[in-house]
Amino acid sequence: MTESAQEPEVDRGNWTLALRRFLERRVPLVHLLPDRQPYFVGSWVYVFGVVAIAALIWIVATGIVLVFFGPQWWHVSNIGHFVNALHFWSVQIFFIFMVLHLWGQYFAASWRDGRAPTWLVGVIVFAISIVATFTGYVAQQNFDAQWIAINAKDAMNAVGVGAFFNVLNFGQMYGLHVLFFPIAVTTLVAVHVVLVRMRGVVKPIDPPGAETSEPARRSGPQASEGPVA
Amino acid sequence: MSSTADSQARYYAGIRMVPFDLLKEGVLAVVGVAVLVLILAALLSAPDVPPVTIGSWAQADPVDFVTTATAELAGQSGTAGYGPPYNGTPDAAQAIGPIVPQEWAGVSTPIDTAKDFVLHPLELAAAGDATLTSALATYEGANSTQQQTWLDAYTTALGNATVQGGEVTVTPGDYGPVPQLMASLLGVARSGGLDALLLENGRFFQTDFTRPLLLMGDGNYLANLAAVQHLTGDQWGVMNETGSYPGQTWLWLYSVWYQLPPFNTAPNADLAIVLIVLALTTLLALVPFIPILRDIPRWVPVHRLIWRGYYRGSSS
Numbered sequence: 001m002t003e004s005a006q007e008p009e010v011d012r013g014n015w016t017l018a019l020r021r022f023l024e025r026r027v028p029l030v031h032l033l034p035d036r037q038p039y040f041v042g043s044w045v046y047v048f049g050v051v052a053i054a055a056l057i058w059i060v061a062t063g064i065v066l067v068f069f070g071p072q073w074w075h076v077s078n079i080g081h082f083v084n085a086l087h088f089w090s091v092q093i094f095f096i097f098m099v100l101h102l103w104g105q106y107f108a109a110s111w112r113d114g115r116a117p118t119w120l121v122g123v124i125v126f127a128i129s130i131v132a133t134f135t136g137y138v139a140q141q142n143f144d145a146q147w148i149a150i151n152a153k154d155a156m157n158a159v160g161v162g163a164f165f166n167v168l169n170f171g172q173m174y175g176l177h178v179l180f181f182p183i184a185v186t187t188l189v190a191v192h193v194v195l196v197r198m199r200g201v202v203k204p205i206d207p208p209g210a211e212t213s214e215p216a217r218r219s220g221p222q223a224s225e226g227p228v229a
Numbered sequence: 230m231s232s233t234a235d236s237q238a239r240y241y242a243g244i245r246m247v248p249f250d251l252l253k254e255g256v257l258a259v260v261g262v263a264v265l266v267l268i269l270a271a272l273l274s275a276p277d278v279p280p281v282t283i284g285s286w287a288q289a290d291p292v293d294f295v296t297t298a299t300a301e302l303a304g305q306s307g308t309a310g311y312g313p314p315y316n317g318t319p320d321a322a323q324a325i326g327p328i329v330p331q332e333w334a335g336v337s338t339p340i341d342t343a344k345d346f347v348l349h350p351l352e353l354a355a356a357g358d359a360t361l362t363s364a365l366a367t368y369e370g371a372n373s374t375q376q377q378t379w380l381d382a383y384t385t386a387l388g389n390a391t392v393q394g395g396e397v398t399v400t401p402g403d404y405g406p407v408p409q410l411m412a413s414l415l416g417v418a419r420s421g422g423l424d425a426l427l428l429e430n431g432r433f434f435q436t437d438f439t440r441p442l443l444l445m446g447d448g449n450y451l452a453n454l455a456a457v458q459h460l461t462g463d464q465w466g467v468m469n470e471t472g473s474y475p476g477q478t479w480l481w482l483y484s485v486w487y488q489l490p491p492f493n494t495a496p497n498a499d500l501a502i503v504l505i506v507l508a509l510t511t512l513l514a515l516v517p518f519i520p521i522l523r524d525i526p527r528w529v530p531v532h533r534l535i536w537r538g539y540y541r542g543s544s545s
Contacts, residue, residue: 025233034251035248035249036249039538040244040538041249042538043535050255050258051261054259054262055262055266074277081274081277084275085269085273085275086266090266092475093265104535107529108526108532108536109526109532116517119514120517124514130477133477137470142276142277142280143281143471144278147451147458150442150443150451154499155502157331157499158330159330159331159500160330160334163313163314163337166338168439168443174436198233199233203241204532204535204539204540205526205536206527
């Protein structure tokens with residue numbers, strides 16, 4: 001049987017085919033892995049998000065090492081303590097650049113032109129990252145973990161989630177920190193990035209209108225290069 | 230339906246496109262962050278102050294330990310009067326008017342401070358100890374009024390307690406078996422045994438530290454150590470961490486409310502502040518749909534800095 005003869009039969013009601021066509025239409029590779037960008041993207045503001053993702057990669061990498069050797073390892077091993085320090089500073093850099101990214105995108109009003117879902121997912125990433133880091137702090141098994149857990153329980157209990165999210169239960173906090181939250185944060189970051197790539201970067205506020213006449217998707221070595229800040 | 234490629238082509242129509250290498254930029258960022266993190270970790274390390282144990286608490290501040298344990302036995306500690314999820318103490322839960330979310334899930338982690346923190350550990354430790362067994366029998370055989378009379382008198386006496394040879398001594402009085410119970414509990418605690426007894430759950434493995442942490446939280450020893458490390462609520466609380474490390478600075482919007490009236494004295498501060506922060510986070514998420522908030526970027530010329538080259542290029 002030829003492909004052309006088979007195609008109409010599988011076309012209707014085929015979820016796989018429908019998904020493939022949706023992805024090909026909405027998330028084309030040329031936009032997932034672009035080799036050209038509007039020239040206004042040449043601003044340092046766009047670096048913040050990339051650095052935050054780079055820090056997230058190191059958070060996950062160092063976290064995997066810490067998990068592999070167990071929660072006690074970094075307290076009794078110099079190498080473990082150093083790996084934990086890498087994890088710690090990766091988290092700090094992640095948050096610094098995520099906040100810079102957030103404020104940069106706020107003042108760029110980057111939700112314009114149909115990009116509200118991208119903004120919304122970004123805020124959810126920010127909020128979940130805070131809880132993810134919090135579970136890391138209370139799962140440290142040191143003085144900080146004790147004190148933070150004892151105090152934080154009051155907030156959790158006051159809003160009624162203490163029954164399900166017991167910050168005094170190391171096993172629960174550790175499990176959430178090393179499994180649930182990494183999956184949640186990395187998945188949502190991936191969704192955020194795909195949304196950015198699907199829509200492209202938002203145009204500057206109040207574009208003057210007097211732009212160059214270069215074709216929008218012109219590619220190849222003959223394309224002119226605009227100013228890069 | 231038009232494809233994303235078509236819609237982007239239309240969106241960027243008339244805008245100059247320039248070469249861009251997403252993968253190279255990403256790899257450079259990963260390498261750059263690695264270098265920065267390595268330098269910071271090598272130069273500054275990371276905080277790791279050892280945890281306080283019940284044993285170290287009982288050795289360092291036996292009066293505070295015994296005072297706390299007596300309050301647990303008398304049902305007068307913070308945990309004893311906490312309300313859900315630990316017990317059903319009436320009117321203890323934080324509320325805003327008729328809204329009391331703390332009570333919604335009920336008592337999910339039941340804690341009887343007298344039994345769980347004092348009597349049950351002592352029963353386990355009493356094996357082969359006739360004096361302690363007798364003291365326990367005397368205490369548990371007395372009626373609640375008698376027990377409370379002993380405990381009140383002993384609690385008052387602890388205000389002038391002294392420590393001699395690691396034991397807590399109070400002026401002579403009618404305290405029943407309470408001094409014996411507390412001396413035994415202190416002895417078990419100082420040996421480190423109470424750390425284990427508080428985790429006892431009839432199974433081998435244990436990862437839930439609710440009971441020992443609640444007991445320590447009821448005392449003053451841990452709080453005093455936290456104050457030295459600038460970690461108490463009026464010192465921006467859990468946003469900080471030990472030493473001079475940055476801590477969870479991203480919690481500033483949460484911690485700041487605890488520094489301000491009326492929240493710094495409000496009995497329902499935790500509930501009110503969490504709700505405020507949730508509301509603010511929702512506002513942040515919905516900025517694209519909220520007039521004024523979504524217009525501020527247009528009014529404040531920060532975007533002129535962000536796209537400096539773009540605006541310069543288009544004005545020339």
